Amino acid sequence: MAKKRHVIVGGGTAGLNAITTIREYDKGESEVVLVAGEWPYSRMVLPYFLGRSISETHVFTATSPRMAELGIQYASGDANTVAPAGEMSPLVSRFIPRRATALDTKNNKLTLDDGSIVDYDDLLIATGSSATRPPVPGADGDNIYNLWTLDDAKGVLSHIKDGMDVAMIGAGFISFTILNGVLSHGVKLHIVEIMPQVLPRMVDKDGATLVEDWLTQRGVNIHTNTAVQSIEDIDGRKKLVMGDGTDIIVDLVIMGTGIRTNLGWLEGSGIDIDQGILVDDHLRSNIPNVYAAGDVAQGAELITGSREVHAIEPTAMEHGRIVGANMASRDIAYRGSLLMNILDIIDLNIASFGNWISDSEDTSVLLVTRDHVYRKLIWDGDRITGAIIMGPSRALWTTNDVGMLKGLIQSRVHLGDWKRYLHENLRDIKKPFVASHITRDMLPIKTLDHPTIPSREVTARN
């Protein structure tokens, strides 16, 4: 009998976690085909590559030996050698360095960009997102980079030099993840944001004001509430013509203006798509043998249960593990993912969880402007549904309380009288946390049906 063939489309966090989890369960018994345009690497660590604190090899999540351990061979190009429709595949598991262009869910066939066809028994769509550029004249010129892929990072690294002026267009989470890396090159940074504040989807106005002040004190120029009208070449430099009448002259432009999920290739596939691919509690699409994970999946959010596209690393990781287990014929339901982000901005630590952007009047706030300290809890009755926590990394309690704050939200604990206590003592998170038996409630929780093991151990035993 032919081995069951799992096809994984996309080699990012979701895809790699799915493959590792399949192998965790089946110990190499199934056929796994990874279709990905490039060698799998971690986008999460690109900022550290950009900042030169790690080498390029550190970025890759699946090297050749690692793939071999997972029972997957690199098929260098000719995907046409994959078994034609209807034939039993003679091939072992493989990594095909191609992009998918079409999906035929009626006949279980995936078309690749060289026209070849891959048959599957079940398939995971984990094609992630791509960076977008604003429709601004000159935005596609020289010395303008996105910072989304490894190639983007290499492009910036080849160009950036000490003493340069660098513009970062877009002050969202993605831009801010690379801020330290960019500044480590000794450049003068100019941040441009069309919204009235930086980090519009990570912190509220009060939080953003602290971040802007922190950055300004450290020599970063911030231009909010203004848009780039055009980018012009001027004496080998770049002139950003701004909507507010000012010009910004720089040597290098980095675009952080947004991402778009890679779903266009699914047109006509019959997969239900809203903001992303709508998935059920096993991360299946409307087609039972087609799963979706990571940025392309619109799955359950932990607190409300409503289906959302998160496009964050932790959700991609959880999605990947759940899908991998279900592809390996386990029956693992997904509780939903908690939206969360963390940033270090020149040693200012910022984390936010859940519905931190909320119109709720029921909040608890601690704001110490001088110290750049900000804590905000969003309440739903006596439960916390969202939070922002910010402060200098060297103020130990900032970083120390981040995890417990996550536990307070993730556990959905009813805090009872502790709500009043927290409202009045927002620095003392530990006491309500410990006294609310969150540890007792959380210790039995497992994402899969067994304790987590390191993926190195998974590969070692295959």
Added chain:
Amino acid sequence: MNKVLKIIPEQCTGCMRCEMACSYMQTGVYQPSKSVIRVSPFEKHTSYSPYTCFQCEEAWCLAACPVEAITISAVGAKIVIEDQCVGCKLCTIACPYGTIFYDTDTHKAFKCNLCGGEPACAEACPTAAIQWVEAEVQDWQGEFAAQRGNVHLVGFST
């Protein structure tokens, strides 16, 4: 059965020897800010409890790490491989217990590694409030804190 760090908060006097021993063992300096076991006061400093990683089975930190910089040691501790850690802090928002930290000097994550099987905190504790014994890990502090929390709230505080 694995050995675990069993905490008996009722026996803790708040002497902080565990924090000193832990930081010395982990970093070579007596520096509580580098300790991964942390003693907190309860009920207006009438009582105290140590708190550290439960080495939970879900290993939220390990699963969250994008570069496999966290693994499991021979004695069952979830440990940070320093060379591999890039300092992205994802583990610090994944752990719901708040027991993995970020070191602003090394720019790496750090956490309890059970001192390779001979935990310095347990050895240093003069009242056996911290014990290295075979047991099922559990919520050692919850009931202790809940009782003291109530006293605090019904009027002994000012």
